[in-house]
Amino acid sequence: MTVAITRFQAKISGYSGDGPGLENCPVRTVIDHIGGKWSTLILLALSEKPYRFGELRRLVPDISQRMLTQTLRDLERDGYALRTVFPTKPPSVEYRLTELGQSLFAALCGLLDWAEANYLAVKEARRSFDERNA
Amino acid sequence: MTVAITRFQAKISGYSGDGPGLENCPVRTVIDHIGGKWSTLILLALSEKPYRFGELRRLVPDISQRMLTQTLRDLERDGYALRTVFPTKPPSVEYRLTELGQSLFAALCGLLDWAEANYLAVKEARRSFDERNA
DNA sequence: CAGGATCCCAAACGATACTG
DNA sequence: CAGTATCGTTTGGGATCCTG
Numbered sequence: 001m002t003v004a005i006t007r008f009q010a011k012i013s014g015y016s017g018d019g020p021g022l023e024n025c026p027v028r029t030v031i032d033h034i035g036g037k038w039s040t041l042i043l044l045a046l047s048e049k050p051y052r053f054g055e056l057r058r059l060v061p062d063i064s065q066r067m068l069t070q071t072l073r074d075l076e077r078d079g080y081a082l083r084t085v086f087p088t089k090p091p092s093v094e095y096r097l098t099e100l101g102q103s104l105f106a107a108l109c110g111l112l113d114w115a116e117a118n119y120l121a122v123k124e125a126r127r128s129f130d131e132r133n134a
Numbered sequence: 135m136t137v138a139i140t141r142f143q144a145k146i147s148g149y150s151g152d153g154p155g156l157e158n159c160p161v162r163t164v165i166d167h168i169g170g171k172w173s174t175l176i177l178l179a180l181s182e183k184p185y186r187f188g189e190l191r192r193l194v195p196d197i198s199q200r201m202l203t204q205t206l207r208d209l210e211r212d213g214y215a216l217r218t219v220f221p222t223k224p225p226s227v228e229y230r231l232t233e234l235g236q237s238l239f240a241a242l243c244g245l246l247d248w249a250e251a252n253y254l255a256v257k258e259a260r261r262s263f264d265e266r267n268a
Numbered sequence: 269c270a271g272g273a274t275c276c277c278a279a280a281c282g283a284t285a286c287t288g
Numbered sequence: 289c290a291g292t293a294t295c296g297t298t299t300g301g302g303a304t305c306c307t308g
Contacts, residue, residue: 067302111164113241124213200282225290
């Protein structure tokens with residue numbers, strides 16, 4: 001698979017040495033930030049339609065408000081989400097995906113589909129591994 | 135986008151409530167484990183061809199030997215990688231992707247390509263955000 | 269309603285030393 | 289060579305209280 005060799009060299013190895021190259025690795029730049037516990041979930045929620053803060057809390061009941069705030073800030077900072085404040089009383093804040101966020105979501109869909117199709121195999125592999133190493 | 139609504143409801147919401155449903159969420163089961171700092175990198179390396187422990191260390195110079203061991207164990211446990219010990223002296227151990235690992239890698243490729251194509255936009259978004267909130 | 273501030277814990281990660 | 293063991297640090301994340 002010469003293709004894959006090229007892929008790896010291009011995507012990783014060139015940035016793995018010493019010096020300031022690490023921050024310029026595309027894979028790390030992007031993956032590191034969607035690896036959080038909640039990022040993909042919120043991204044997935046917002047891919048549906050814009051939501052307000054409280055609505056997101058209800059959609060993902062087991063997220064703390066602290067982490068919801070922080071996850072939304074991160075998504076905003078990376079250019080994936082747009083935050084709009086409506087100066088009503090009490091205030092209301094809407095979050096929606098940007099074009100960049102929508103395109104990231106589209107790229108993520110393949111992985112989400114894979115997860116849905118194969119997670120049982122993964123769970124079984126874990127069970128089997130744990131049994132062998134008991 | 136009714137499609138996305140369906141996707142979200144199916145993939146997340148049903149598992150987000152109370153009870154033991156969370157461990158059965160496909161998205162979390164898979165994403166949580168490839169969200170580590172090194173998993174995708176090692177997966178990417180092994181997608182090229184089988185490697186030995188020391189070769190992987192050299193390919194990803196900034197990984198500690200402790201984390202390389204642990205990442206490889208996790209990949210093995212999830213059924214993505216196969217570990218083969220050759221009882222030579224000194225011993226030599228080869229890691230290669232399983233079918234499951236290769237199919238996960240294929241599903242991941244879309245995201246890796248996206249990262250490569252868009253990471254400059256992400257970096258710029260971050261810079262701009264940090265400037266606005268200085 | 270949508271957070272900010274603070275405290276605290278657990279997990280992830282890194283560095284170093286040692287071994288079959 | 290390919291690990292294991294131990295330690296210390298750093299980060300991620302949860303709980304709680306407070307506010308415009």
